[in-house]
Amino acid sequence: MGMTIAEKIIAAAAGVDHVKPGDIHTVNLDRLMSNDGTTHLTVDMYHNKLTNPRIADPEKLVFIVDHNVPADNPKTAAAQKKMRDFAREHQIDFWEGKGVCHQIMMENYVCPGELIFGADSHTCTYGALGAFGTGVGCTDFLYGMVTGTSWVLVPESVKFNLIGKLPEGVYPRDLMLTIIGQIGANGCNYQVMEFCGEGAKTLSVNDRMVLCNLSVEAGAKTGIFEADEIALAYLQEQGRKPKAVYKSDPDAVYAREYTIDLSAVEQVIARPDFVDDVVPAKEVCGVKIDEAFLGSCNNGRIEELRIGAGIIKGKKVAESVRFLVVPASLSVYKQALKEGLIDIFMESGAIVMNPNCSVCWGSCQGVIGENEVLISTGTRNFKGRAGHPSSKVYLGSAATVTASAIAGEITLA
Amino acid sequence: MGYTIIEKIIRNNTGAQTVKPGDIVTVKADRVMIHDIFIPFVADKFEEMGFKKLWDPDKAVLIYDHLVPASQLDDTRHFRIGDAFAAKYGMKHVHRSDGICHQLMTEAGYVKPGDVVFGTDSHTTTYGCVGAFSSGIGYTEMASILGTGTMWIKVPETIKVVIEGKLPDDVMSKDIILRLIGDLGADGATYLALEFTGSTVEEMSVSSRMTIANMAVEAGAKCALFTPDEKTAEYCEIQLSEFQKSLTGDEDGVYKKVIRYRAEDFVPVMACPSQVDKIKPVSELEGIAIDQVFIGSCTNGRLEDLAAAAGVLKDKKVADYVKLIVTPASRKIYQEAMEQGIMEILSEAGAIITHPGCGLCCGRTGGILSDGERVVATNNRNFLGRMGTSKVEIYLASPKTAAACALAGRIVSAE
Amino acid sequence: METFTGKVWVLGDDIDTDIIIPTEYLALKTIDEMKQYGFSPLRPELAGLIKEGDIIVAGKNFGCGSSREQAPEIIKALGVKCVIAKSFARIFFRNSINNGLLLMEQPDLYDDMTEGDVIKVTVNEHVEYQGRFYQIASLPQNLVDIISAGGLVKAMRKRNGLD
Numbered sequence: 004m005g006m007t008i009a010e011k012i013i014a015a016a017a018g019v020d021h022v023k024p025g026d027i028h029t030v031n032l033d034r035l036m037s038n039d040g041t042t043h044l045t046v047d048m049y050h051n052k053l054t055n056p057r058i059a060d061p062e063k064l065v066f067i068v069d070h071n072v073p074a075d076n077p078k079t080a081a082a083q084k085k086m087r088d089f090a091r092e093h094q095i096d097f098w099e100g101k102g103v104c105h106q107i108m109m110e111n112y113v114c115p116g117e118l119i120f121g122a123d124s125h126t127c128t129y130g131a132l133g134a135f136g137t138g139v140g141c142t143d144f145l146y147g148m149v150t151g152t153s154w155v156l157v158p159e160s161v162k163f164n165l166i167g168k169l170p171e172g173v174y175p176r177d178l179m180l181t182i183i184g185q186i187g188a189n190g191c192n193y194q195v196m197e198f199c200g201e202g203a204k205t206l207s208v209n210d211r212m213v214l215c216n217l218s219v220e221a222g223a224k225t226g227i228f229e230a231d232e233i234a235l236a237y238l239q240e241q242g243r244k245p246k247a248v249y250k251s252d253p254d255a256v257y258a259r260e261y262t263i264d265l266s267a268v269e270q271v272i273a274r275p276d277f278v279d280d281v282v283p284a285k286e287v288c289g290v291k292i293d294e295a296f297l298g299s300c301n302n303g304r305i306e307e308l309r310i311g312a313g314i315i316k317g318k319k320v321a322e323s324v325r326f327l328v329v330p331a332s333l334s335v336y337k338q339a340l341k342e343g344l345i346d347i348f349m350e351s352g353a354i355v356m357n358p359n360c361s362v363c364w365g366s367c368q369g370v371i372g373e374n375e376v377l378i379s380t381g382t383r384n385f386k387g388r389a390g391h392p393s394s395k396v397y398l399g400s401a402a403t404v405t406a407s408a409i410a411g412e413i414t415l416a
Numbered sequence: 417m418g419y420t421i422i423e424k425i426i427r428n429n430t431g432a433q434t435v436k437p438g439d440i441v442t443v444k445a446d447r448v449m450i451h452d453i454f455i456p457f458v459a460d461k462f463e464e465m466g467f468k469k470l471w472d473p474d475k476a477v478l479i480y481d482h483l484v485p486a487s488q489l490d491d492t493r494h495f496r497i498g499d500a501f502a503a504k505y506g507m508k509h510v511h512r513s514d515g516i517c518h519q520l521m522t523e524a525g526y527v528k529p530g531d532v533v534f535g536t537d538s539h540t541t542t543y544g545c546v547g548a549f550s551s552g553i554g555y556t557e558m559a560s561i562l563g564t565g566t567m568w569i570k571v572p573e574t575i576k577v578v579i580e581g582k583l584p585d586d587v588m589s590k591d592i593i594l595r596l597i598g599d600l601g602a603d604g605a606t607y608l609a610l611e612f613t614g615s616t617v618e619e620m621s622v623s624s625r626m627t628i629a630n631m632a633v634e635a636g637a638k639c640a641l642f643t644p645d646e647k648t649a650e651y652c653e654i655q656l657s658e659f660q661k662s663l664t665g666d667e668d669g670v671y672k673k674v675i676r677y678r679a680e681d682f683v684p685v686m687a688c689p690s691q692v693d694k695i696k697p698v699s700e701l702e703g704i705a706i707d708q709v710f711i712g713s714c715t716n717g718r719l720e721d722l723a724a725a726a727g728v729l730k731d732k733k734v735a736d737y738v739k740l741i742v743t744p745a746s747r748k749i750y751q752e753a754m755e756q757g758i759m760e761i762l763s764e765a766g767a768i769i770t771h772p773g774c775g776l777c778c779g780r781t782g783g784i785l786s787d788g789e790r791v792v793a794t795n796n797r798n799f800l801g802r803m804g805t806s807k808v809e810i811y812l813a814s815p816k817t818a819a820a821c822a823l824a825g826r827i828v829s830a831e
Numbered sequence: 832m833e834t835f836t837g838k839v840w841v842l843g844d845d846i847d848t849d850i851i852i853p854t855e856y857l858a859l860k861t862i863d864e865m866k867q868y869g870f871s872p873l874r875p876e877l878a879g880l881i882k883e884g885d886i887i888v889a890g891k892n893f894g895c896g897s898s899r900e901q902a903p904e905i906i907k908a909l910g911v912k913c914v915i916a917k918s919f920a921r922i923f924f925r926n927s928i929n930n931g932l933l934l935m936e937q938p939d940l941y942d943d944m945t946e947g948d949v950i951k952v953t954v955n956e957h958v959e960y961q962g963r964f965y966q967i968a969s970l971p972q973n974l975v976d977i978i979s980a981g982g983l984v985k986a987m988r989k990r991n992g993l994d
Contacts, residue, residue, distance in 0.1 A: 073741055073768060073776065073783035075487050076855070077805045080786035084707075091737055100739055100768035293492070323499070325513065327485060337763050340754060349751050354485055354513050357768045367781055369485040372492030391489050440973055453857055457900065465987035483858070490858045538898040538922055554900035554926035556983050563987065568973055602845050603892035607921050636895065636920055691845060779854045799849040799896060801872030 005252025007160040008227050009195040012135040012249060016118040017155075024159040024258070032063065032147050033117035033246065038104045039068045041122045041141040043082035046089045048145050058093055059151030066090045067107055068099040072359040075367035102332025102358035105129070105300040108136075109212065110334055114238065115230030116247030120147050125300050125382060126225075127218045131211035132238065133230025133248065135195075138219060158224045159258035160195040160251075165202025167266035172416060174310070175206060175213035176302055176380065176400040180271050182214075182263060183221045184281025192222035194258060197251065202265045203228060208237040209306045216301045217382060220278040270415055272378075273398035276386040284403055287413050293375040295320075295408035296362035296389075297401050298329030302380035303358075305330075305338045307401035312344040314405040314416060320352040321411030327369045328353045329361040353408070365389040371396075378407045418666030420574040421641040422609040425549045428659060429532050437573040437670075442566050445475065446548075447526050449535035451517045452480035453778075454555045455498040458536060461559035462501075470505045471565035477509040477526050478502050479517040484773040487781035515746025515772035518542040518630065518714035522622075523746055528652055529644035529660040534561060539714055539796060544629035544640035545622055546648050547663045549609075551639050572638045573672040574609040575600075576665055579616040581679035586830050588724065589624035590716055590794065590814035592616075592677075593631045594685045598695025599675070606636030608672065611665050613643060616679040622651040623720040630715045631796050634692040684829055686792070687812035690800040698817055701827045706790045708739045709822040710803075711815050712770075713777040713795035717745030719752050721794065721815040726758045728819035728830055729765040735825030741783045742767045743775035765822075779803050792821045833954040837886035837912050840877065841946040842870075844890035848897040848923065852905050865901055866908045883910035886952070888944045890916065894923025903927040915958065915967075917941055928974050929983040940965045 006014065006021065014022045016030035037045060049056050058064070066086055074080040083099075090097035098107050104121070105128040113119065115133035119126065122144040129136030139147070147153045169178060183190070196218045198211070206214070211228045218226030228234065230248045238245060270284040297303070297311050308330060320326040328348045330336040336358055339345050348355050354369070362369040363381030371377045371390035377397070379389065384396035399407070402416030419427065419435070427435045429443045450458050455478065470476055478498055483491040495512070502510045511520055518539050521527050529547035534540065536558050543550035553567070561567050577596060597604075610632050617625070625642045632640035642648075643664040649656050665671070686701055688694040711717070711725050722744060734740045742762055744750040750772055753759050762769060768783075776782035777795035785791055785804035790811070793803070798810035811827065820830035849872065856868045869878040887906070893916035894902060903926045906914065913933035927934045933954065940950075940958055951959040955969040970978070980986035988994050 073739070073770065073781065074785070075781035076784050077786045080784050080789065080804055084786055084789065087737055097737070099737075100741075100766070322512070325485065325495075333763060333766070336769075337760070340759055340763065345759075346751060346754055349747055349754075352513065354771045355750075356485065357770050367487045370487060370489055370491070372486070372489060372496075375492060390486075390492075440971065454899070456860075461984055464984050466991035466993040467987070482854075488855075488858050490860065493860075494858065536898060538896065540898075552898040552922050554898055554922065554929060556900060556929040557925060560983055560987050563991075570971075602895055603918055603920070606892070606918065633922075636892065638921060779849070780857075797847075797849070797896065799847045801853055802849050806872040 004256065005254035007197060007251045007255040008133065008229060008249045009135055009160055009197065009225065010157060012116060012118055013155055013157055015247060022157045024157050026157045028155055028157065029152055030118055030155050031152055032120055034063050034065065034112060034119045035144060035147050036065045036067065036104060036108055036119065036121040036126065037144055038123055039070050039083050039086055042066055042086040045141040045145050046085050056149060058148055061093050061095050063151065064095045064148060065108065065112060066095050066097050067104040069103045070360045070364050071367050072100050072357065100357065103300045103303065103360055105216065106331040110241060110332060114243055115234060115245035116249060120144060120153060124219045125216050127223065128212050128216040128300060130215035130225050130227035131208055132234050133228060135225055135227065137225045158193050158195050160197045161191050162257040162260040163196055163198045164200040164260060164262045165198060165265055166200055166262060167202055167264045168205045169265045169268060172402065173268050173270055174400040174402060175210040177271050178265060178268050179214045179217045180273050180281045180398065181268050183217065183279050186221055188220065188277060188279040189222040193224055196221065196223045196226040198226065198228050208234055209304050213301055220382065270400065270403055272403065272413065273384055275384050275395040275397060278384060278398065284399060284415055287397065288415060290413040291376060292324060292378050292407055292412060294325045294369060294371050294377045295404050296327050296369065296377060296379040296381060297404050298327065298331065298361055299363040299381045300331060301382050302401050303329060303331030303335065305335050307380065308339045308344050310401045311405040312347040314402060315351045315409060316347050318351060318409050320408050324408050324411050325369065326353040326408040327356060327362050329356045330358050332358045362389055378404050378413060380404050418668030420609065420665050420669045420671065421611050421663050422549055422572060422574055422639065424663055425530055425532065426571055428530060435571055437571050439571045440568055441571060442568050443532050444566050445534055445561050446531035447475050447477065447533045448558065448561055449477050449479065449517055449521055449540065450558060451482060451537055452494045452498060453482040454536045455501060456494055457555040458558050459497055459501045461556045462562055465559055465563060467563035470562050473506040476507050476562060477521065478507055479511045479520055480513065481516045482774045482778050484513050485771065516714045516717065516774055519745035522546055523748060525652065528654060529648055529656065530663055534558065534567060538633045539630050541632045541637060541640050542626055542630040542714060545625040545642055546652055547642055547644035547660065549639050552633065572607055572609045574611050575605060576611045576613065576671045576674045578674060579614040579677045579679055581616055583616060583679045583682060586684050586816060587682045588814035588816055589620060589627045591682055591685050593628040594687050594695050594812065595682060597631065597635045597693050600635045602634065602691060602693040603636045605632065608637055610637045610640045612640065613665065617642065618645065621720060622647050623718045627715055634796060684814060684817050687798055689809040689811065690798055692797060692812065698827065698829045702829065704790065704827040706738065706792055706821055706826055708741065708783060708785060708789065708791040709818050710741045710776045710783060710791060710793040710795065711818050712743030712745065712775050714745060715796040716794035716815050717743060719749050722753050722758050724816045725819035726761040728816060729823065730761050732765060732823050734766040734822045738822060738825045739783065740767045740822040741770065741776060743770045744772045746772050776803055792818050792827065794818050834952065835912060836949055836951045837884045838949050839886050839888050839944060839946060840881065841944050842887060842889040845892045845895055846889055847895045848899050848902045851902040852899060857899065857901065862901060862904045862908045866905045869905045869909055878909060881909045881911060884912050885910060886950060887911055887914045888941055889914065890941050891918045893919050895920035898922045900926040903930050903932045907932045913952065915940055928977055931978060931982040935967045937965050937967055
């Protein structure tokens with residue numbers, strides 16, 4: 004029986020020839036990433052709960068400070084210090100203030116064929132390069148850090164056969180929100196969303212990141228694309244080589260298959276308070292907004308900044324709106340600087356912040372207040388996600404978000 | 417009979433024939449500044465006082481800076497209250513994310529030489545850089561001015577500070593004001609005006625003068641004053657009137673004290689934890705390990721400051737495990753810095769560049785620290801608990817010194 | 832002349848406004864919510880211990896730093912009857928007058944003071960402590976007027992024909 008990409012990656016990591024859904028295997032992890040959301044908890048457990056603690060392979064670890072940057076209170080600062088000191092002591096790759104963790108991982112580490120655990124739910128992003136990335140809690144992370152291994156229950160794969168091409172003005176984010184709207188927030192619970200087909204070929208690595216990143220919002224264990232020429236070209240540009248390039252076998256077994264026509268996708272919005280409450284954007288036009296956010300590991304790359312800049316050039320942010328623009332990494336910021344995009348945003352009256360999780364994380368930067376409304380390119384719109392419990396978050400593409408920031412209300416791009 | 421600058425401004429404003437220190441006079445405000453952190457209290461007191469309209473909406477400026485971007489759930493309440501107040505009383509001058517209040521007041525042309533200006537922030541003394549009498553007040557006082565347009569003041573005595581000569585290359589105006597505060601003490605100029613003059617002062621850019629005027633309050637001063645000159649005229653985009661040109665201390669003006677400095681004698685210094693007047697030369701502090709550097713604030717967040725930092729940081733990287741946070745003082749400065757390639761240099765070095773605003777200086781967010789951590793900062797205060805717990809050490813320095821420390825990961829002098 | 836007694840809390844030189852009320856609490860909606868954090872960076876337990884009628888005696892430059900008027904408001908809200916210091920920072924001084932918080936300058940009392948002792952104050956005249964009399968300078972008339980009116984808000988309300 005053939006295997007899917009995800010099954011092949013797990014098999015290789017387990018050191019076996021074949022795995023099938025439902026199997027439980029012990030796997031070697033290629034890489035482990037932890038950010039300032041939970042690393043301090045991991046460090047505490049390492050020191051307090053283990054006798055003779057050791058790290059299996061520090062070279063496989065990456066610690067990234069991205070959630071509360073710059074730090075907003077002494078507790079955050081203490082947690083970050085704990086993380087920093089541990090990284091320093093154990094010579095673990097350490098990134099602080101350089102951007103959102105998943106962006107840094109994609110720019111600097113992820114290779115096709117790898118099995119990567121991250122102490123963050125959006126670790127599924129790495130499927131854009133044909134790697135199996137999945138989010139775990141700090142205890143699983145600790146185990147992985149200390150042993151270099153973990154157990155995995157092999158998930159089923161669900162095939163998303165993409166056909167056609169996205170229309171002008173419709174973006175990968177609209178596509179993924181549409182899919183999530185269709186299958187529901189637990190539509191692929193504990194499954195792998197495998198994206199393929201001729202439509203997949205029309206998507207750049209950036210586009211694929213947008214899709215894979217949100218797969219967890221459909222309950223998936225991960226999202227994945229085959230590492231084709233497009234992925235390999237991206238990888239080469241970053242100066243890395245694949246660990247292994249896997250294709251799904253013709254006789255691989257899928258739990259379900261969908262065919263998604265990209266040309267039929269339109270501009271959409273996920274309404275408060277659920278990522279799967281997706282409607283055509285035109286149905287919510289006119290909703291007044293207080294804040295707009297362009298950024299996050301989902302939609303904060305140069306491609307999205309170009310789209311936003313293209314729309315806002317020569318125009319101004321509405322007086323009543325706070326428009327936060329936050330590049331996903333320092334590399335993206337530098338590129339945006341070169342292309343004059345930061346100047347366009349500054350000129351328009353936007354608030355441009357350093358690369359970090361910012362509004363999406365909703366903890367300390369651009370928090371929204373009582374009864375306020377946010378339109379965002381972040382990953383989630385759960386109740387209270389971006390601030391006050393009474394506030395409302397709408398999710399949309401960079402284009403929709405920027406157009407709305409100018410209008411002061413939700414508007415079609 | 418001779419007058420000091422503050423006496424001349426007050427005479428001109430009140431129309432009084434004579435004016436002397438100790439007199440209690442009523443001045444008319446030429447402009448007032450209210451910022452986001454206190455607008456809810458200003459609005460409350462204004463309405464509690466029973467005023468129905470502003471004495472002159474055009475003379476009032478509302479600036480959001482302490483809370484941009486919002487970091488706590490109730491921050492946006494300040495914006496809503498501010499917006500509502502401005503709308504209700506016809507205020508047109510509202511800046512919601514353009515930068516720090518004290519930067520914008522002169523940059524956007526709200527203050528002219530000879531003006532009398534009050535603001536709801538202690539560093540309102542900043543506008544003395546263009547020869548205005550400007551001072552910080554509380555929100556109740558501000559509410560009464562908004563209704564009446566006037567405020568009582570006691571005419572202060574003046575300390576004249578004369579600086580002659582050429583500054584060494586590694587010294588910035590920040591080092592001058594820190595040294596002066598160290599010499600005077602944190603209350604050495606309480607209730608006094610500080611007048612700055614001399615060849616060194618004349619050579620200084622308006623930006624450098626701003627740093628000095630900004631920190632005058634840290635010696636307790638009521639205000640700081642610089643004589644308006646061609647640099648002032650260029651900065652303010654005006655032609656100086658006869659009155660404005662006359663704003664210099666008279667030879668026979670009566671001064672409480674005259675302090676003289678030779679520019680060549682200044683060295684880079686720092687204000688040590690946790691008092692602004694605890695001054696030591698950087699050379700005596702070398703080697704102290706640090707965790708963070710902050711370059712920004714109304715004291716030192718201008719183009720000149722960012723350029724000084726960029727000069728040190730060019731083609732180099734911030735030390736491992738050290739954060740460099742850069743917060744330009746205004747949107748305009750951010751854009752100019754981009755144009756001049758400064759932002760590129762700073763980001764290449766690994767700086768964390770945030771949106772123009774008060775940032776870490778006001779200590780609500782923006783790089784807060786925890787027990788045992790140390791920061792070198794270019795702002796104006798290093799009080800206990802200002803940037804985190806009371807076990808955080810804050811050293812105040814010039815942008816040049818701060819940038820050098822960021823590279824080294826410890827306190828060092830800029831070469 | 833008004834006379835009162837009170838138990839004394841002693842604070843040092845240069846007690847700044849970041850100590851009196853740290854910036855992180857300035858977005859709380861009311862003085863009542865803020866007052867529990869008064870003096871917290873220096874003496875976290877103090878706000879909870881101050882009782883109505885207590886007196887603060889301090890060194891020089893009390894209230895230096897920010898123009899935040901919450902500083903004198905919180906001291907008043909905690910029940911402090913007056914602050915007697917070697918000297919006051921000027922913005923804090925004005926803000927206190929405007930809020931009816933009684934301030935008095937006295938150069939020597941601080942040096943002799945022991946925390947927890949009781950002193951007797953005769954406003955604008957002297958402080959009596961352990962048999963000694965410490966002179967207090969009187970306030971200028973315009974400030975006396977504001978205080979007599981009950982603070983600046985009351986003075987303005989009167990001006991606007993209210994009350």
